[in-house]
Amino acid sequence: MKKIATIAIVVMLFVALIPKLEEVHAGFWATAYDVKFTHYDPWWQPHYGAYFSGAYGSSQYFTGNSGAPSDYGSWHWWGPELHVLLLSKTWLFAPACMTFPNNPSICNDRWDGGRHHAYMAYH
Amino acid sequence: MKKSIKSILGLFTLALLAVFLLYSNHTSAEESQKIEQYAIPTEALPDGVRILSQEMAEKTDLFHPLNTASAPSETSPIADSQERAKLFDYGDVYASSMLIEGVMVGNFVYQYDSPKMAEEAATLLKRDLQAAMPLVAETETTFTLEGDEGDSIRWYIAPQEEMLILVVANGLEAKTVAETFNTVLTLIDNK
Numbered sequence: 608m609k610k611i612a613t614i615a616i617v618v619m620l621f622v623a624l625i626p627k628l629e630e631v632h633a634g635f636w637a638t639a640y641d642v643k644f645t646h647y648d649p650w651w652q653p654h655y656g657a658y659f660s661g662a663y664g665s666s667q668y669f670t671g672n673s674g675a676p677s678d679y680g681s682w683h684w685w686g687p688e689l690h691v692l693l694l695s696k697t698w699l700f701a702p703a704c705m706t707f708p709n710n711p712s713i714c715n716d717r718w719d720g721g722r723h724h725a726y727m728a729y730h
Numbered sequence: 731m732k733k734s735i736k737s738i739l740g741l742f743t744l745a746l747l748a749v750f751l752l753y754s755n756h757t758s759a760e761e762s763q764k765i766e767q768y769a770i771p772t773e774a775l776p777d778g779v780r781i782l783s784q785e786m787a788e789k790t791d792l793f794h795p796l797n798t799a800s801a802p803s804e805t806s807p808i809a810d811s812q813e814r815a816k817l818f819d820y821g822d823v824y825a826s827s828m829l830i831e832g833v834m835v836g837n838f839v840y841q842y843d844s845p846k847m848a849e850e851a852a853t854l855l856k857r858d859l860q861a862a863m864p865l866v867a868e869t870e871t872t873f874t875l876e877g878d879e880g881d882s883i884r885w886y887i888a889p890q891e892e893m894l895i896l897v898v899a900n901g902l903e904a905k906t907v908a909e910t911f912n913t914v915l916t917l918i919d920n921k
């Protein structure tokens with residue numbers, strides 16, 4: 608009886624772990640959930656980034672109407688799990704964007720997480 | 731008999747746990763309300779302001795400037811371990827960020843145990859900024875600096891009771907940053 612119970616538990620654990628193992632190793636395309644302060648270096652100098660779920664981001668692209676510079680795809684990933692795409696201040700605060708809220712259609716989308724996309728290597 | 735004693739003990743433990751959880755939630759909500767009273771009143775902000783975040787933060791969250799996870803610059807006065815210990819001896823921290831006319835504004839409120847501690851923390855930060863380069867201008871509570879991408883950064887540093895209040899405004903055009911920064915400070919002064 609004990610043997611049967613042990614085998615049943617092992618089988619159940621194995622079945623439960625299969626999807627988890629797949630999740631851990633499967634990469635996926637993701638959309639950022641936030642654009643906000645990332646860190647300060649030194650403490651008085653703020654930096655900004657797009658936050659993604661997952662880890663080890665790459666192949667990023669931007670779908671906002673305001674467009675992204677040609678080197679956007681090579682911008683740096685940051686954080687212990689490289690899940691935050693660092694965004695250039697000169698792009699986020701481009702002069703054309705400074706007319707908000709009089710001209711809200713321009714550049715606001717750079718601060719929308721939903722406009723930043725990337726391939727995340729891990730969940 | 732033994733079983734019923736065990737059951738009673740079990741129920742008593744559960745009841746104690748429930749009371750503890752209720753009390754701790756209640757206390758943290760009260761703390762949150764208290765600290766938020768010192769923050770920029772978002773309801774007073776003009777139409778079109780975009781609030782990006784408003785939250786109680788952890789000490790280790792990197793998105794607020796006095797987080798305990800970042801290593802200080804070696805040349806900074808707050809690299810001194812005793813000074814650093816004073817500065818980071820706060821309890822709660824409230825952080826918010828918003829876009830106002832294309833300028834990013836951050837507001838951070840740190841709660842210390844006493845007004846004296848908050849004042850000491852403010853003094854330390856001000857001393858640190860006075861040594862920062864390039865420092866463009868300063869008053870008793872405000873500092874203007876140039877960022878590493880040619881951006882304009884303005885800081886407001888002031889203790890208020892046991893709170894340390896920080897406001898940062900950041901953007902590319904110094905004039906717009908200054909205007910937004912001054913508007914926000916008026917809201918704090920008028921509270």
